[in-house]
Amino acid sequence: TQLLEQSPQFLSIQEGENLTVYCNSSSVFSSLQWYRQEPGEGPVLLVTVVTGGEVKKLKRLTFQFGDARKDSSLHITAAQPGDTGLYLCALLSGNTGKLIFGQGTTLQVKP
Amino acid sequence: DTEVTQTPKHLVMGMTNKKSLKCEQHMGHRAMYWYKQKAKKPPELMFVYSYEKLSINESVPSRFSPECPNSSLLNLHLHALQPEDSALYLCASRLQGGTEAFFGQGTRLTVV
Numbered sequence: 001t002q003l004l005e006q007s008p009q010f011l012s013i014q015e016g017e018n019l020t021v022y023c024n025s026s027s028v029f030s031s032l033q034w035y036r037q038e039p040g041e042g043p044v045l046l047v048t049v050v051t052g053g054e055v056k057k058l059k060r061l062t063f064q065f066g067d068a069r070k071d072s073s074l075h076i077t078a079a080q081p082g083d084t085g086l087y088l089c090a091l092l093s094g095n096t097g098k099l100i101f102g103q104g105t106t107l108q109v110k111p
Numbered sequence: 112d113t114e115v116t117q118t119p120k121h122l123v124m125g126m127t128n129k130k131s132l133k134c135e136q137h138m139g140h141r142a143m144y145w146y147k148q149k150a151k152k153p154p155e156l157m158f159v160y161s162y163e164k165l166s167i168n169e170s171v172p173s174r175f176s177p178e179c180p181n182s183s184l185l186n187l188h189l190h191a192l193q194p195e196d197s198a199l200y201l202c203a204s205r206l207q208g209g210t211e212a213f214f215g216q217g218t219r220l221t222v223v
Contacts, residue, residue, distance in 0.1 A: 092212075103152075
């Protein structure tokens, strides 16, 4: 079973700071997804990365997929309190249809 | 319509009760999922349905019984639950052949 290691697990920063969350595996991903979840809500898909070396931007969020497709990162520039939430990376096992999550990063942005 | 709708949003049940959680989507997705999530933890996969047939059961106790009566509906029947089963239960759906899953808002279950 392919496992995802996500770090850090917890992050508390001040508004305006930058941060990076990492997602790694020992195996190659065919694609990887990033989700954000607010308390009491379901995860919401932010982005899917597919191609090695790919960079995608979503406003202040930048997503990278490693060249070898074994790692990905999420960088947030000038974090705001509205960015507070649980950030999850996930991959889909094509053979089984399983959608597996990393351990998650709980982000708190203080005003 | 890109929504996955879960009902109820909150549920409190006793250990001897029988209740059901419901999930509905009208996106034509033929893969549907049940997840259990504890606070500040990632969702844990429970069941996967593919074309209305159970394809994965992640060794879930029999007090949880899933059902997929048609391509739009997914139920989770609950019976004789324990307090440690209290959690957020999430339903998700995915287009077969696609990679992106859409989640409902979840049902917050409390077992007393």
